[in-house]
Amino acid sequence: MEKKRILFADDDPEIREALRMLLQCEGYETVEASCGEETLAKMDASIDLVILDVMMPRMSGYAVCAEIRKRYTVPVLFLTAKSQDSDKTLGFAAGGDDYLVKPFSYNELINRVKAILRRYYVYGAKTAEPSHMIYCCGNIEIDTSRCHVTVDGEEVILTDIEYRILLLLASHPKRVYSTQNIYEIIWNEPYTYSSNNNVVVHIRNIRRKLKDDPQNCHTIRTVWGKGYRIE
Numbered sequence: 001m002e003k004k005r006i007l008f009a010d011d012d013p014e015i016r017e018a019l020r021m022l023l024q025c026e027g028y029e030t031v032e033a034s035c036g037e038e039t040l041a042k043m044d045a046s047i048d049l050v051i052l053d054v055m056m057p058r059m060s061g062y063a064v065c066a067e068i069r070k071r072y073t074v075p076v077l078f079l080t081a082k083s084q085d086s087d088k089t090l091g092f093a094a095g096g097d098d099y100l101v102k103p104f105s106y107n108e109l110i111n112r113v114k115a116i117l118r119r120y121y122v123y124g125a126k127t128a129e130p131s132h133m134i135y136c137c138g139n140i141e142i143d144t145s146r147c148h149v150t151v152d153g154e155e156v157i158l159t160d161i162e163y164r165i166l167l168l169l170a171s172h173p174k175r176v177y178s179t180q181n182i183y184e185i186i187w188n189e190p191y192t193y194s195s196n197n198n199v200v201v202h203i204r205n206i207r208r209k210l211k212d213d214p215q216n217c218h219t220i221r222t223v224w225g226k227g228y229r230i231e
Contacts, residue, residue, distance in 0.1 A: 004117055007042060008051035009033040009064065010079065019051065019109075026110055036064040047074055049117060054080040054091070062094040069095035073147075073160050075120045077112065079104075092201035095159050119188055120160050135170040137219055137230050140210060142170055151210055161186060162206050165199075169220060169230040178227035203228060 006028050008019045016032050023030050031047065033039040036059025039052070050068060052061035065076050075097040091099060097120075100112050135142040141150045147163055149156045158166065164186050169177065179199040180191040187195070203220060212219045220228050 003027060003029045004048040005029045005031060005046050006049045006051060006113070007031040007033065007039065007047045009036065009039040009056065009061070010053040011035060011056045012053075015053070015079075022106055022109060023113070026113075028113075035059065036061070039064050040067055043068060043072065045072070047072075048121070049113065050074055050076045051113075052076060052078055052096075054078050062090055062096075065091070065094040065096050069157065069159065071157075073158065073163070075116050075160060077116060089197065089201055092198060093205060095205070097159065097161055115189070133171075135167070137170050137173075140170075140219060142167060156209050158206065158209060162202055162209070165202055166206055166220075169228060173230050176223045176227045176229045181227065 006023055008016070008023070008030065009032070010016050010019065011034055013034070016034065020030050020032060031042050033042055036056050039050070043050070050065075052064055054061040056064075061078055061080075065078075068074070068076065076095060077098045077100060078091045078096050079100050079102060080091075081102045098112060098116055100109060133144045135144075139152045142148070143150075144167065149158055149163065149166065165182060168182065168185060169175075177185075179196045182199050183189070183191050183195040187198070189195075207220055210219055218231075220230055223229055
């Protein structure tokens, strides 16, 4: 099996050394960067996972993630000393997939990395449509053979999680999914109190990218007290 390539960025050389040793001991190929600009310079389609420190000089992890999202759907894990929900919201809004709060243990990091890669490359593949399917929701078209989404014929770049949430709802029109349903299906993890915010932020990002009016959503509708659905 081909080794997964992980690009990680942190301005602290001791943390970079620790990440390198931990990841390489688990059999991953590593690419490292000391700042946001270097991260973007080393980013390419061969990278399977990006790990970003939030508080880097000149260019924050959030800004780096936002730039990565303009071209790639690779999963992004944030490392941060901040644990407030508002900070997590900023990360998810920038296109991040998960968070790990410093200080973290060896097992926490490796388990989180394995979970993200499994979710993205294993469960994502299993839940993808086995045949060529095209779902149309008004002016939105989802082509499952290419994981391709368009609005009025123009391509929309979604992260893996955003795409899978949209596909889940579009492939079951009129069915209402609660935030717990969505989280447990897409993340493939038990639902916790903080999971609700993860789902809400990703739904908000999808709506924004689909140019769905937040005051009068026509694509992903909120069913108050129950969840979300697509007509």
